[in-house]
Amino acid sequence: MAYGQTGTGKTFTLGKLGEEDIAARGIMVRAMEDILADTSPTSDSVSVSYFQLYMETIQDLLFPGNDNIAIAEDPKSGDVSIPAATVVEVRDQKSFLELLRLGDAHRFAANTKLNTESSRSHAILMVHVRRSINGRNDSESSFPSDNGQSSSLVKSLRPPIVRKSKLVVVDLAGSERIDKSGSEGHMLEEAKSINLSLTALGKCINSLAEGSAHVPFRDSKLTRLLGTHLESLPAWVAQDNSMKKEAFSSYWLLSSLYLWLSSLCLGGGGYKLSWTGSWWSPVGG
Numbered sequence: 139m140a141y142g143q144t145g146t147g148k149t150f151t152l153g154k155l156g157e158e159d160i161a162a163r164g165i166m167v168r169a170m171e172d173i174l175a176d177t178s179p180t181s182d183s184v185s186v187s188y189f190q191l192y193m194e195t196i197q198d199l200l201f202p203g204n205d206n207i208a209i210a211e212d213p214k215s216g217d218v219s220i221p222a223a224t225v226v227e228v229r230d231q232k233s234f235l236e237l238l239r240l241g242d243a244h245r246f247a248a249n250t251k252l253n254t255e256s257s258r259s260h261a262i263l264m265v266h267v268r269r270s271i272n273g274r275n276d277s278e279s280s281f282p283s284d285n286g287q288s289s290s291l292v293k294s295l296r297p298p299i300v301r302k303s304k305l306v307v308v309d310l311a312g313s314e315r316i317d318k319s320g321s322e323g324h325m326l327e328e329a330k331s332i333n334l335s336l337t338a339l340g341k342c343i344n345s346l347a348e349g350s351a352h353v354p355f356r357d358s359k360l361t362r363l364l365g366t367h368l369e370s371l372p373a374w375v376a377q378d379n380s381m382k383k384e385a386f387s388s389y390w391l392l393s394s395l396y397l398w399l400s401s402l403c404l405g406g407g408g409y410k411l412s413w414t415g416s417w418w419s420p421v422g423g
C-alpha cells in the first residue's frame with residue numbers, strides 16, 4: 139500500500155510500466171513478473187481485478203461501464219468481496235501490461251498545483267493465484283478399499299487440493315493540503331473525499347496498532363474493502379506509520395494555533411507569551 143502526500147511518487151513507484159526503460163518498472167509489473175515466473179499454466183491460474191475507489195464509489199478499471207460496484211459481505215465470516223468486479227485471467231506479462239494500460243487510462247487524474255497528474259482515486263489491484271495440487275502423500279492418499287487393499291481408483295476420485303492466494307496492491311490517492319494544491323470546485327470535493335477516506339484508514343491502522351477491541355472499518359469504503367488485509371499488517375508497519383506522524387503534526391499544528399490565539403487574546407489583557415527554551419510561558423502582568 140503506497141501512502142503519502144500528493145506528488146511524492148506513489149503511482150510512479152507502483153504503476154510504472156517501464157516499457158521504454160526496463161529499470162523503471164513499477165512494483166505491480168515486477169510483482170507479476172515474479173508470480174508468472176513461479177507458476178505453471180498446467181497447474182496454476184493467475185487472474186487480476188483492477189478497480190478504483192472514487193468519491194466513495196467503486197469503479198471497474200477493466201470494464202469502465204461497471205461504475206458503481208457494490209461490496210458484498212459474508213454474514214457469517216464477515217469477509218468482504220466485490221463479486222461484480224471483472225476478473226481477467228493473465229497468461230503472460232504482455233497481457234498484464236495491456237490490462238494495466240487499459241486500467242490506467244480510466245483512472246481519474248487531474249492537474250493540481252502540486253502534481254500535473256494527481257490521482258483523484260485510490261486504485262486497487264488484486265492478483266488471485268490458484269494452484270491445483272494433484273499428488274498427496276502416501277499416508278493421505280492410500281486408504282483401504284473393501285478388499286483391504288489401497289485403491290488407486292478411490293485416490294483418483296478424490297478432489298484436487300486447490301491453494302489460493304491473493305496479492306493486493308493499493309495506490310492511494312495523495313493526502314492534500316488544499317491551500318497548497320489549490321483545489322477548487324469539484325476538485326475540492328474530490329480532495330475532501332480523499333482526505334476523509336485516508337483519515338478513516340489512519341484511524342483503523344492506529345486502532346490495530348493499539349490492539350483496540352473495535353476497529354472502525356465501516357467508516358469508509360476504503361477501510362471496508364481493505365479491512366481483512368489490514369489485519370494482517372505486521373505490527374511494526376502499524377506502529378511506525380507516517381499516518382501517525384501526520385496525525386501528530388495535525389495535533390501540533392492545532393496546538394500551535396491555540397497558543398497563537400491565546401497569545402492574541404491574552405496579549406490584550408497585558409499578557410505575552412515568551413519562549414523559555416522548552417515551552418511558551420506567559421510573561422508580564
Ligand SMILES: Nc1ncnc2c1ncn2[C@@H]1O[C@H](COP(=O)(O)OP(=O)(O)OP(=O)(O)O)[C@@H](O)[C@H]1O
Pocket residue numbers: 142143144145146147148149150151253255256257258310311312313
Ligand atoms: N523516482 C522518480 N523519478 C523520476 N520522476 C518521478 C519519480 N517519482 C515520481 N516522479 C514524478 O513525479 C511526479 C509525481 O509522481 P506521482 O504522480 O507518482 O505522485 P503521487 O504520489 O502518485 O501523486 P498523487 O497522490 O497526487 O497521485 C510524476 O510526474 C512522476 O513522473
